[in-house]
Amino acid sequence: MPRMASILLAAVAALGANVAHASVDADQGKALASQGMGSVPACASCHGAQGGGMAAAGFPRLAGQGEQYLREQLEALANGSRTSPVMAPIAKQLNEGQRAALARYYAQLPTTLDVDGLAATGRDVASTADRGAWLATRGEWGRNLPACNQCHGPGGIGVGSQFPSLAGQPAAYLVAQLRAWREGHRPPGPLALMPAVATRMDDQEIQAVAAYYAQLPARGKSSSSSSSSSSSANTAPTTTASNAPTATNAAATPPATAAHAMDTAPTQPPLFTPPPASAIPDNAFGKIVRQGEQIFLRTPELAPGFVGNNLTCASCHLDAGRRPDSAPMWAAYVVYPAYRAKNGHVNTLAERLQGCFRFSMNGKPPAADDPVLTALQTYMFWLAQEAPTGVKLAGQGYPKLAPPPQKPDYVRGSEVFGQFCAACHGSQGQGQKQGDHWVFPALWGPDSYNWGAGMHQIGNAAGFILANMPLAQAGLLSPQEAWDVAYFMNAHERPQDPRYKDSVAATRKRYHDDDDTLYGLEINGHVLGSESPPAGGRLQRDAEADGTAAR
Structure with missing residues (x-):
């Protein structure tokens, strides 16, 4: 003592x-x-x-x-x-x-910025005529230019210790810094993201982005941002084909990554490029397309009754479901209805989306005729309307990687995570937010996808990571590093599989009995799934608080 x-x-x-x-x-x-x-x-x-x-x-x-x-x-x-x-x-x-x-x-020191108002502004539907707003809020993923808000938060509010707020900074200062990164006059920063981004921007784009962020505080909640949470899913600035980005900028297929080089298919599937967002028609049909697009980008906010975590559809399907090798929506639409071994029967597209809400969003499925599913399917149809049906298209799903030279390893994966992932997703994979506004999704823990989601499969996660991460630097990791960090990521607890019955062992035998999942296995002395938070996330917690939880 x-x-x-x-x-x-x-x-x-x-x-x-x-x-x-x-x-x-x-x-x-x-x-x-x-x-x-x-x-x-x-x-x-x-x-x-x-x-x-x-x-x-x-x-x-x-x-x-x-x-x-x-x-x-x-x-x-x-x-x-x-x-x-x-x-x-x-x-x-x-x-x-x-x-x-x-x-x-x-x-x-306290900031005078209206964080909530800026966050709402940052989620406004940008017009392609406003080049700075488009690059800041949507980016051009075909050039490996993610939206600035992807790292700096909606409205440029900033997040964590590495990604400063941009809103209200003088345009001249922002222009000078972007040029400094482009010319090697500033340290590269976390993951060398900013030099990679700045070198892909020309002077006009740099000036446009700087001007966009410089004027943001003047907008506050009193202008376009005031309607963001209530109506921006239903309306958008009218755009015309003349305002659309060039085909090279708006809809180009990203450069081939190491994932493509490992495709072992004997024949290459056909290429397809979805229409640019500026081509959404300005009519009643286009209104529902825009609803679907916005639900895709702001899922917890616009479909709150069905989402139990803080992920959006775009967390795993980048560029609003447009990016190849990120399970793009245009490639998924053309292959449904389809038989799925996961549930042992032919799934309609609506049922497939219901599964996303149940597993990836750790929530509950909307009814097949719910307006949320109608809008999402309409958006997917619009993206794929010129694509051949019943055909596997190039970039569909996540890349299927060849087995790695070495068996995926927890320790090596931890090292990769610390070097390439922790700056964005947090040292404990918890994600990062500014106030109530999530910027980087949680990779494990109570706010992540549950044990039934496709991303918990090591192969899916490795393919996604190799083809898309880190942001703006796809292909930076080797295939071995992608396998290792995918293993590490999925060797942590996450919400329980909603199909859980009787025990972890019984649930593994029924749904996870293969080498692609770690559920039910002992890792570092802990049986994964044995201490999982309940499935359903905040929906389940709210139901328990109201006394309406399923028993």
């Missing part, structure tokens, strides 16, 4: 020291920001008293940005890996502790 008491006292003392250190850091940062030091001017002289920036002069907002992000930028300016004639000389005069203090101080 004396030894335990001494350990506890030491721990309490260390905690107190850390708290005191944090307070000292914040105070030191505040002093530097407001008063400066010797020849180092006060940060407030350029960035404002509350770190809000000065748009007219092009000085960025610092308040509320991630502490790690701010610290890394100051260190990069000090060591010369990020160039700036104004900031570099200042950063070099600060020592490491002073830079850390400034980062902590500005990170804890």
Whole structure:
């Protein structure tokens, strides 16, 4: 007991020291920001008293940005890996502790941005005539240009410590930074995503995106964002063919990845390119197509009664279900009805979608005639209307990879995850959000897909990862790395298979008795599925709270 008491006292003392250190850091940062030091001017002289920036002069907002992000930028300016004639000389005069203090101080300052209003704005249906809005909210995945909001959150609100908020930053500052990444004058950052993105953008695109984010706070909730949650699924700005992106930009097939090179089919399936979103007709039919597209992109928000986690359809079917090798909707539409071994009978398209809600969304299936399913099927039909039916198209489903040279391994997968995945999905695979707004989906745990979802199969996950991850850098991983990280991802607990009956062993024997799933197997001393959260997620929790849960 004396030894335990001494350990506890030491721990309490260390905690107190850390708290005191944090307070000292914040105070030191505040002093530097407001008063400066010797020849180092006060940060407030350029960035404002509350770190809000000065748009007219092009000085960025610092308040509320991630502490790690701010610290890394100051260190990069000090060591010369990020160039700036104004900031570099200042950063070099600060020592490491002073830079850390400034980062902590500005990170804890409240931001004046209307996060909820910006998030709603970021989900508005963009017009293809507004180039900046389109690239920011939708991207051009055929050029491996994901939407900026894909990482920086809806409305550019920012997320976590690595992805700063963009909304309200001066356009001149954003333009300069994108050009700096393109020209190698800024450190590459997490996964070298920004150089990959910036090098694919021309000057006009850079300026358009910068202008879009710079004006966002002026929009707030009072303009287009005010109707986003209630009506943007039903309406969209009218666009014409003349406003559509070029075929190269809007609908091009992504470059071949390593996954394509491993396709062992004797003949190549036909290619197909879906129509651009700008071609959705401006009539009653087009209204339902847009509804389906928006449900696809904002599933928990627009189909809340059927979704038990925080994933959207687009979490696994990228670019609003358009991207090849990401189980695109146009390729799925043309092969249903189809027999599925999963449930042992011919499935209609509606039944297939019901399964997505039950398993991938960890929710409950809408009725076959529910408006949600009607809108989704209408959207899929519109995407595939020119495609041949009953034919496997190139890019259908996820790539089927050859067996890896080495058996998938948990430890190697953990290393791959830490290097390439954790920056976005969190160190514990929990996903990342800003406030109530999810940006990166959870890969395991209570907010992820359940044990009945197709992504829990290691082969599906490996094919998806190799062809699509990391964002903007498809094909960066080797096939072995994709297999390893897929194994690691699916070697964690997730919500229970809703078909569970009697025991984990019985459920494995009935539904998971193959080498492609880890359900029911012992990994690191734990039997997967034995401590799974209940299927149904928040729908089940809400039902239990209301006393209406199934018993």
